[in-house]
Amino acid sequence: MEDEKDHALPGFEAEAKDNSRRNFLKQSTLLTAIALTPGTAVKAAEMGVGEKIAEAFEKMPIKMEVNGVAHSLSVEPRATLLDILREQLDLTGTKKGCDHGQCGACTVHVDGHRVNSCLTLGVMASGKKITTIEGLAKGDDLHPMQEAFLKHDGFQCGYCTPGQIMSAVACIREGHANSEMEIREYMSGNICRCGAYPNIVNAIQEVKAGGQAV
């Protein structure tokens, strides 16, 4: 069983454990929100809309390690990991292609596994290690999969590419790159409208055959 402490986050671990925190939390996050958006909050207060709207300001503190860098952020629970990466952390390499889990452009690794960041709430990713396309290369040295995509022209416009590469790395790590047919199936969660699929397969096969650590 996992250690609960690992996931217990400051401010919102669980009601069952600590009901008394709620009021404090509400107060403190409201304060945070006011600090962040003074104009609007004051406007809301003036209009006398009261707690219902004030609640909507609630942001939660989260901690995430993104590409090896620890971040403490304040986010609305409804903010997706994708939007947090792109809009708050300016990590725009992770792409928004559909925002509904239907294209794979937003694929990132969470604790080493590929997921759609558009369907992941930031608050749910709190305490986790995120790797995005920006975190794949080691300094100027490209990751072997990035090199292979370059060599085999595994893209045209480049927009689905970060998601494809994150997925391709996972595809090999998972052990799903043993044949062309298997790669095609396990890369089908990443749409490429320019039609680079055969080149992507070639790139993955080359990295797989090369046996380098991915």
Added chain:
Amino acid sequence: MNDQLNKPSSSTGMSRIDGRLKVTGAARYSGEFTPAGMVYGVLVGSTITKGTIKSIDTKAAERAPGVLKVITHLNAPKIAGYQVEPGKPEPAKGTYKLFYNNKVLFNGQPIAVVVADSFERALFAASLVKAQYNTDPHHTSMQDNTGAFAPGGDGTTKRGTVDAWKTAPFKLEQEYIIPSEVHSAMELHAIIAKWDAEDKLTVWTKTQGVQDTRDGIVSIFKLPKENVQVNSKFVGGAFGSALQVWPHEVAAILSAKVVKRPVKLLLGRADMFTSVGYRPYTWQKIGIGATADGKLVGITHEAVGQTSTYEDFNEEPIGVSRSTYACPNVNTIYKINPLDIGSPTWMRGPGEATGAFALESALDELSYALNIDPIKLRLINYAETDPESGKPFSSKYLNEAYKLGADGIGWDDRKQKPASVSKNGWMVGYGMGGGMFGAYRDKAAAKAIMMADGTLIIQTAVSDIGPGTGTAMVTIASDVMGIPADKIRFDMGDSSLPLAPSQGGSSTTATVGSAVYQACTDLKENFQKLIGNGGTDKPDYAAVLKQHNLPKLEITVDSSGGPERDKYAMYSWSVHFVRVLVHPTTGVVKVDKVVCVADSGHIVSPKTARSQIVGGAIGGIGMALMEEVIIDDRYGKLVNNNFADYHVPVNADIPQIEALFVNKPDPYINPMGAKGMGEIALIGMAGAVANAVYNATGKRVRELPITPDKLVGMELELS
């Protein structure tokens, strides 16, 4: 034959100059900049299809946290370019005017924009805007003939005798339908608009042409041309959807003005189906006749396409029948049917892709009627000169392309009798289809700067939507100057750079490449003059600059085609060969093998050229097997406006695709001898797949896409 250039592999040739930025996530697309103080705009779409907005309640949205402004037709500032001169009548047709009045012309039409301090807040507040409407009856179905008319003229053309095909000993007449298809580029259309002063604007937007977009903005907002800066350095695919200034761009520019802050506006995927155009649904009928030995007697090609009520969209799908094959008698009829939908627009292979599906299917049907091999039938009717103008072709090696493709696919294994081959429980079939597209060359300019350290900088305002324009341009410059590609920097996607047209119509390499070629040629000549005595073949540019104590040497040239265009007919050709497997009981179709051959002149950049052909072929497979916009006509609304319900090919659908090139330079078109290939990569592919399905099963599907439901039970029908 030089295998490197005629039959490149995915790793042949120079890699993309911008590839490193793309594989590391460092490439920034238009929605990925953060000017200080930026806020977020989200559009609200109409929930009815036709009528007027009675009232619109924005109060809840305005009160929602973080909202700065809600703009509707009621409070939008007047847009100068929309206004009609006093006393003049409102034009009957024209591009859609955002927030201009209370009229609703199509479902999902933007009726408001909400601006807030975060994306989440803007999106939520947009859901709170509620409109009341007066609803009028609407028509969204092509089954409703709402008064189809010919756009310009009477819509007919003829060469020789009208309907001559009817007199031929072998003839057939069939109807073909393609549903509307959506470009579905992976990058959502996005814009960031920032006013630098009252009449000075900078935008980052997804466009195929920064200068055309600048000019569009200038005309809509009546701004001084020099005050509008458009940036689009990376474009996440477009396929024709980014060739005009769309309402969402106007909305962002307008809102930025109102809230006095930079505004970012990103379309949702659902908006991508209704707000940035599509390939129109088109019904076609072809009558075709031939003599017993396969000589074409006549073709009659009729088509009716979709358009909106407010704009006439004309893409002439019937043109292919006039120009593709030698045929003495050809007549065409083309109309468009105005419906209560958003306007269609150009989509990869516009017109030709639609027309070629019908023509290449009809020719295939004729080949079976005549019992003549489909390639042979095409060779019998091979056009040695342009059938329409009578002019000689600037170059045409299509017959060689047929041979290359037939060898590549293993055409000899094909059986003329349909439904006669099966393997591992699947029916096997072969098909082919061809495409053609005009080889154009527009005006362009380029600036070439040789820096003191020997670095060459090339500048032109072109966009790259994915084909690898920068890579091709650097290759051209490298060849002319005799310096390695890594010593060349290519600047683009910026409207302040020298003239370049929008990337479209497969003309970028011919147009902009010619300007780059000329700029480099002239620059090199200037160096030769400095060197004197006729110069040297491989000048040491840095040394020459140093010797003459020059910090740099630069030149800007204008380039355009010459009179050769009047003497020759200029086209690119393609031929696609496909092997399919069709499951006899479930009707599932798998594309098993694909070989595409392009006759598109000299191949400038083999790696990216190959990818372009492969990508176009995959677009054609999507068109053939799965793409279809579906509208519930009761509501006038799309029911599959997302990637789960509107299917484009995924990796599992696509086998290895071989791209072959005739690779013979065109002597007249431009200094490189290069012709375009973006369109021909797709044109003809859908026909090739449909023809292969027929060869496999004996079942002819004339209405795309060929989904399992159209084939299931065929063994019962055919037995």
Added chain:
Amino acid sequence: MKQFQYTRALTQQSAIDAIAKPGTKIIAGGTNLIDLMKRGVTAPDKLVDINHLPLKNIVATKTGLHIGALALNSVVSENSLVLEKQPLLSMALKAGASPQLRNMATVGGNMMQRTRCTYFYDTTMPCNKRAPGTGCGAMEGINRMHAIFGASDQCIAVNPSDMCVGLAALDAVAIIAGKKGERRIPFTEFHRLPGDHPEMDNHLATGEMIVGVEIPDNNFAKNSYYLKVRDRQSYAFALVSVAAALEISNGVIKNARLAMGGVAHKPWRLFDAEKALIGKPATEESFKQAAQIAMQGAKAYQYNSFKLKLAPATITEALKHAAGLV
């Protein structure tokens, strides 16, 4: 998306307590729920994240295989016990969604997955499931993807899951926990037919949550197959799918399980066809006869009549694969 409160449950009891309150929903993988929230189809006031509960185990018991509700679809599909004892479940899982989504989606979440009917998803359209009393948009609309079995005059939507088709075929049992403790429901009775209450997808009561499933041991491992027919080769919902499991001895069928997806509001178990197969030789002829029996009572709408041909073809083909005839 509407703003909501988010909490993490660290014990099963706290989760059960939390979901007793109206407007509160459990979130696990979130692959369907977040999508629905983004579209405004559902708008909970509060989400209880149960991902940190110890419900991920996959263990062999004396009588079968126990799979925790939070086991990821990808993990289950690759699990060695599942591959050995219940390969049909693995095949069904791998036919669903994409590798990324399967890395997020849980077994319990998959069971709670809502229909993909376009009229349900689009809040501007009528839909009795989303907004009871507004009518069914699909009945007279675009119903190509819709039900041919068990529909009502209120709703003709289909359940989109592949995993559930596999579990229904394999006689799985759903384990449900609530205030009063645990109860077990046969998988085939977990999901409902729409009837007069299409807003209810299943028999889970308010305040209850799925904690796991159990699959009894069987002799189907050697001869089972999941066949999914769809509009593209991967990452698409089923037009029709079939889970087929056979126990064959000397060429004769001793036992059979069949279930279909993409045809009804719930995974559609084909009990009569199974019975018809028992004692028959494992031949295409027997399979075709069973497929005909399976189709009794099917009813098509304007755009989905092809399923009347596709369903029996898919049943036959799946059985042929299961029997090793292909």
